[in-house]
Amino acid sequence: MSDREQKTTSLIAGILSLFLCGCGSPGAESGRWEVLLMGLPEEVATARAWETVTYYILKQTHEPLFRTDEGENFHSRILKKWEKDILSGQYLFCPDTDKEFDKDHAFGPEFFSEYITKTTSKYARNFSVERRGGCFSVSFPSPQKGYIEFLSRYENAPSIRQTDKVEMGLGEFFVGSMGGGKIVLRRKKPVPNGYSEIVLNEYSPAKAKTYDYGRISDFNKIPVFDVPREILSGFATYNNIELRSDVLIINHPDAEVRKRIYNCLDADRFRRAFFPQKNDFYNISNVLPVGVSGAVPGLPLQDCSALPKFGGRSRDLVLFNHRSGNIEQLAAVAEEFWSRTGLKINVVSRTPKELSPFLHKYPRPYNMVVISLDTVTPAYESFFGFIVRPDGYFNQQDPVLKKIFDEISRDTDPGKRALLVDKFLGELHKRYLILPLYQNVKELYYPRRIKNFIVGREFMTYPEVADFRW
Amino acid sequence: MVKLFTRILVYNWRHYSAAVLVFVAFWQGYSVFSTLRVADDKLLTAMRQNAAYFEKAFLAGDVFETQRIMWRVKNDNIKRITFHPVVFEGSRWIFKEAVVGNLYDRPRAQLNRSVPFVSNGAELGRLEYVIDLVDVNAAVFAENYALFVTVVLFFLGLLILSNMGALQTLLAIERSVNEINSITDSGQGDIIRDSIKKNIASLPAGIIGTPFAQMTTRMSEALGQAARLESELAVSKAVSDMAAQVAHDIRSPLAALGAAAKGLDLPDEKRTLIDGSIARMQGIADDLLRRYRAPAAAKAKPETCALAGLIEQVLAEKRIQHKDRAGIKIEFRSDADGVKAAVDPKELQRIISNLVNNSVEAFAGSGTVAVRLAATDGKVLIEVKDDGKGIPAEILARLGAKGETHGKAGGTGLGLYHARTSAESWGGGLKIESAPGKGTTVVMELPAAAKPAAGLRAVLLDDDLLVHMNWRMAAKAAGADLKAFKTPEEFAAAAGALPRDIPVYIDSELGDGVKGEDIAVDLHERGFTDLTMATGHGAEKFAALPWLKVTGKEPPWQ
Structure with missing residues (x-):
């Protein structure tokens, strides 16, 4: 190879390696x-x-039956074909039988029949499922516009048990x-x-x-x-519209105790004590982060002045703390709270791993815990669901809130939903179950x-x- | 046909590739440019169409809805849109920017543009969008793929069709050349010309009369001439072989004649004539054999000779030869005794003999041939002048050319031709002056040779007295000392007194069956170091005696 050819080859190899190296x-x-x-x-x-x-x-690990593209239209990666009538009362689903969970479990008609029946029963009581060759027809007596959105949730994705x-x-x-x-x-x-x-x-x-x-x-x-x-x-980084609200769960059976916690535990002071390294806090006044319709920016309305010290019987309030380096600050906040309300806050430090088993099972041994509410789906369920579910963060579930929540889940009309959301937030505020602390707007790194x-x-x-x- | 297509591709692939690449590059560039324009237009149109909805969602701080609208505004050729909102009091929009699309950056291969997002006169913010040129190029290429494949095939068809005629002509030419090559290889050169003519006639009409056809015609003529020359050469070789055979075969009878003549009781004059003639014939035979064996060497070696002696010798023969013709005089005058020139002595004598013969044969009755030797200004002139009938001017101009003869029955025209070529090969020339009724003068001009160094000596053992005479004259002219012996006995008697390094020249045939090489072996054993066979035989006869040199009958002095 001549000198010139060698140099050319080296140059090309160098350029290729720059592209191929991944860097x-x-x-x-x-x-x-x-x-x-x-x-x-x-x-x-x-x-x-x-x-x-x-x-x-x-x-x-899972693929829901439907996905939204850019939040508007639905499509499916696991159905060969799907249809619905114009009134959304009748649906036809044809599963893609080439898909499989693993080599021993195919996504076949038998599985799909059982799956669609079980999942639809969580959505509505009255419905019928009929097999048509390789496809399945689901019929409702009345229009169900929210059905596809319901099927697009990960909690309703097709699934089989791998282990217990x-x-x-x-x-x-x-x-x-x-x-x-x-x-x-x-x-x-x-x-x-x-x-x-x-x-x-x-x-x-x-x-x-x-x-x-x-x-x-x-x-x-x-x-x-x-x-x-x-x-x-x-x-690389970009500014993410992270719709996440950090809130203080108030898990106490006594409404008066909850009222005092909500009104007398200064939200700003508390959040700065809990996260001493953090400086920026976007204020939210309810559980919804700004960006979700119904959210209201600003600090929550708190008024401790009208509340006398607690005269009833109550044990020490347990605050589960999963952070480190904030004991002194929390102790100071607890001291102030006690002086205002007569209620003692006992700060219990636990790692997130130690905390996790207690969060979703009755009886939950904490009265207060700070959690982050992420939008796992762009829907109110992420911010409201944990309040009404038995495996949420509360020992008791309020039936009124549950009823409103169910209505929100079913109603697809934006106007009606907005009204229901306002109603839910109002009822939630009355019950003092959650103290909104801040909203997180963060830089994401990838x-x-x-x-x-x-x-x-x-x-x-x-x-x-x-x-x-x- | 496949071979034809393959040839077309092989000859034209570079140009074809360049044409395809140029088209693809141009079309790709144009398509990308169009796509970019369309992407811009689609984005701006979508912005206008969705501005009102975007404004409503933006003011409500509804992130989900603003994102949905941004996806509607973005199209497939836009990589990413970033919305930078205006900041105003009471704004519910708490984020610095909203991004939809692919975040992966190729800074050097993307276009960044920014437009205001205006709704009903109010600027909501700025919309920055990024177009990735690599992605656009890839997408456009995928769209144009079918077109490019079609173009490749189309160009290929065009290439084949447009080159078909030219290549068919080329193949016809190749067939002709192959035929010529095979004819040449088979040795049938005589039919090449006809073959070429036939092949030219079969080429496409456009070729006839072109420089190529002219070149081919000239080539066929050259080939034809080459075939002719080859044929002449073959004839010449056959003649040469025959001459060599004759020369070889005649030597024995000549030797016999020479031996027989020795035994005759003849007057001196006749003896001289016979001996000289026999020696000349032997010399001619030797010369023929020498030329046959080493033609380049035999031709290429003139040697310095004293011209007077050579001329005298041959004129003596001529006088005897023509003595029966009444009134014929052959005179010689030397105005330059001792003058020498580098010539082939035999050839010179042949030339003189021919010239004299020409003059004598041109006499109707009596006449005088005057031969004069002169020297002037470093040149030697040999003039042969007669007072015969002369030569007409138109014939005079052509004399000296091969085959041109005048007035001589049976003349071959070779004599004057050889005289001219020989004189020219010796560095001289030949002039002929003549006029009808005024005789003819032929003058050979040669460059004179420098005087040889003196003091050279040699010993000669040869039974031929003519050779002795030649050598003595040459030695005299060279100022050298020569001892010549006729028989081995005479030599043996004197050998004891000779220095061992003296050059000794020995003839191979010494008479009475004695071989000169045997004498040489004996002398070699006795310590003589410079031994040379002076013979007409070839050197291969003495190959077994590597110390023995071989030369011809000519004296060694130059």
Whole structure:
């Protein structure tokens, strides 16, 4: 090879290698997506889709019957064909029998028949399912415009039991292992330039400094101020419209106690004490973050002056604290609260992992806990559901709120929904179940090398890792 | 046909590829440009159509709805839209910006544009959008793929059809050349010309009369001439072979004649004539054989000779030869004794002999041939002048050319031709002056040779007295010392006194069956170091005696 040919070959090889090297950002190890999450679940099931971490997992392992494109039209990745009549009273679904959960469990007509019957029964009492060859017809006596949206929720996605604690869906990944502070999801069929494994790591703020952030692809679900600056600089970022509200759950059977907590625990003081590292707080006055219709910016209306000290019998209030480095500040807030109300707050520090088992089961041993309400779906269910569900964050469920919530779920008319939402918020306020603290607007960080990082659709705080390519 | 197509592609693939690439590049560029324009227009149109809805959602702070509208505004060729809202008091919009689309950046391969988002006269903010040129190019290429494939095939068809005629002509030419090559290889050169003519006639009409056809015609003529020359060469070789055979075969009878003549009791004059003639004939035979064996060498070696002696010798023969013709005088005058020139002595004598013969044969009755040797200004002139009938001017101009003869029955025209070529090969020339009734003068001009170094010596053992005479004259002219012996006995008697390094020249045939090479072996054993066979035989006869040199009958002095 002549000198000139050698130089040309080297130049071409160099240019190609620049394109091919990936030049990946830190944390984006080839083929593995590592994520830090607060509180890994003990069970992966569609019934727990309302939980943020479980939802994160379900987004990888399950495929709902329908998806919305840019929030308007529905389409399906697992139906060959679907139809409905103009009045939305009759629906026809033809499952794609080429899909399978695994090689032993196909997405066949027998499964679909049982699935659609069971799922529709959660939506309505009166309906009929009829098989037509490879398709199934679902008929309602009256129009059901919300039916497709109902079927597009992850909690209603087709699912089978993989183990007693894990369900498998029609998604690209399945749960490979659970335990040891991590959950590993493995891809069913490898693809070139795509992630083949997702590792969800348990995050604890107390151990913030011990994590190897260089391996992490996604730390958007932990406080970003825990992540070293030099790591952040290696990621691309954008300002995310994160519709997330952090609220204080007030789980006490006595309404008077709840009233005093709501009005006399200064929201701003409390949030600064609970998150001493955080400076910016966007104020919200109800459980809905600004951006969701019905939200009202501003601090919640609190008036402690009209309330005398509590004269009834009450044990110490238990505040579960999953953060670290805030004991002194919380103690000061508790002191002030006691002086105002005569109610003592006992701050109990627990890691998110230790906390997790108590959150959703009766009896919940806490009276107060700070939680984040994420929009797992762009619907009110994320902000209201946990209040009315038995496996939410409260020991008691209010039937009035449940009734209004059910109506909201069913009604698709925007005007009517807006009225129902206002009604729900009003009833919620009367019961002093939740003290809104702040709304989170954050910068999201993502690996630079991903070439199809699409935002503005179903919120990238719950990315579908299967779609990413570099 | 496949071969034809393959040839077309092989010859034209570069131009074809360039044409296809140019088209593809142009069309791709044009398509991308159009796509970008359309993308812009679609975006702006969608913005106008959705402005009112966007305004309502923006003022309500409804993030979901604003996102939905932004997706409607964005089209497939826009990679990403970012909305930067205006800030005003009471705004429910708490976010810096809203983004929909792909965040992946190719800074050097994307266009960034910004337009105000206006609804009913109010600016809601700015809409920045990004168009990724790589994505657009890929999408456009995918759309144009079918067209490009069609164009590739279309160009290919065009290429084949437009080159078909030219290539068919080329193939016809190749067939002709192949035929010519095979004819040449088979040795049938005589039919090449006819073959070429036939092939030219079969080429497409457009070729006839073109420089190619002219070149081919000239080539056929050249080939025809080459075939003729080859044929002449073959004839010449046959003649040469025959001459060599004759020369070889005649040597024995000549030797016999020479031996027989020795035994005759003849007057001196006749003996001289016979001996000289026999020696000349032997010399001619030797010369023929030498030329046959090493033609380049035999031709290429003139040697410095004293011309007077050579001329005298041959004129003596001529006088005897023509003595029966009454009134014929052959005179010689040397105005330059001792003058030498580098010539082939045999050839020179042949030339003189021919010239004299020409003059004598041109005499109707009596006449005088005057041969004069002169030297002037470094040149030697040999003049042969007669007072015969002369030569007409128109014939005079052509004399000296091969085959041109005048007035001589049976003349071959070779004599004067050889005289001219020989003189020219020796660095000289030949002039002929003549006029009808005034005789003819032929003058050969040669460059004179430098005087040879003196003091050379040699010993000669040869039974031919003519050779002795030649050598003595050459030695005298060269100022060299020569001892010549006729028999081995004479030589043996004197050998003891001879220095061992003296050059000794020995004839191969010494008479009475004695072989000169045997004498040479004996002398070699006795310590003589410079031994040379002076013979007409070839060197291969003495190959077994590597120390023995071989030369001809000519004296060694130059």
